[in-house]
Amino acid sequence: MITTLAFDADDTLWHNERFYRLTEESFTAMLADYAEPDHLSERLLEAERRNLKRYGYGIKGFVLSMIETAVEVTENRVPAATIRQILDASHDMLEHPVELLPHVRDTVEALTPHYRTIIVTKGDLMDQERKIAASGLAELFDGIEIVSEKTPDIYRSIFDRHGDGAERAMMVGNSMRSDVVPAIEAGSWGVHVPHGLTWALEHAEAPAGHPRFREIGDLGGLPGLLDTLR
Incomplete structure (x- = not known):
């Protein structure tokens, strides 16, 4: 049949999801002064859900959701160096071995x-x-x-x-x-x-x-x- x-x-x-999890762990460490890890993960997931129709699935949408979450939890005070760290992490994701x-x-x-x-x-x-x-x-x-x-x-x-x-x-x-x-x-x-x-x-x-x-x-x-x- x-x-x-x-x-x-x-x-x-x-393997794929493991790279998202590792990047999310780094993300929570970057913003440890602004939010608890569990709360930050919840905010990030909310942003990802909102942004699916805008950016679709994949690393680029994930990175934009991280930046959006960072802006929100810091009340627009996220340091430029943190944005750079997020971008560097996204580059690592896009180059990870298969x-x-x-x-x-x-x-x-x-x-x-x-x-x-x-x-x-x-x-x-x-x-x-x-x-x-x-x-x-x-x-x-x-x-x-x-x-x-x-x-x-x-x-x-x-x-x-x-x-x-x-x-x-x-x-x-x-x-x-x-x-x-x-x-x-x-x-x-x-x-x-x-x-x-x-x-x-x-x-x-x-x-x-x-x-x-x-x-x-x-x-x-x-x-x-x-x-x-x-």
């Missing part, structure tokens, strides 16, 4: 002869292109889609272009909100691969009991899962 496999990128194929998660390459290589395989990721175009190139995985995929948001309509369109429609496709990813739920709503299978670190705004209730929902511990379990569905 399944002819197309779609993979999320960040925290499904390679580290594949366990079993990724072996799994994709094993499945590509039998399925159409595509990457479906969202975020800043240039940063996503950089990570895909640096991962060394691009040549293994039949297609790459970088989108601003993941919705049922987006998935239907992608699966129509790259395969035989949503009903014969499977989306695999770490985000319940972006990778699993909307893919299932589009009519495809949705496979959750939990990651130890997941951004708060990517959380959603699992569609437990849905016949097209599955969960595996890591990508190494995907070939076995597909065997059970044949």
Whole structure:
């Protein structure tokens, strides 16, 4: 039944959220004289939520939200040196190496002869292109889609272009909100691969009991899962 496999990128194929967490820790240290870490993290998350429609997903929106939060908590008195530190931290994020998660390459290589395989990721175009190139995985995929948001309509369109429609496709990813739920709503299978670190705004209730929902511990379990569905 399944002819197309779609993979999320960040925290499904390679580590990503850890760099946001490390940068946020540095950010709270920079502003320790103005706000407690927990309060600052709450303010930052509020800014990120507000700014999604303005800046979209990715590092640039995250950095602008940090600057906005710094201005707010210091009541417009944030030192220029702190702004420089935030910008330096963002440059480090944009240059971090790509580290594949366990079993990724072996799994994709094993499945590509039998399925159409595509990457479906969202975020800043240039940063996503950089990570895909640096991962060394691009040549293994039949297609790459970088989108601003993941919705049922987006998935239907992608699966129509790259395969035989949503009903014969499977989306695999770490985000319940972006990778699993909307893919299932589009009519495809949705496979959750939990990651130890997941951004708060990517959380959603699992569609437990849905016949097209599955969960595996890591990508190494995907070939076995597909065997059970044949």
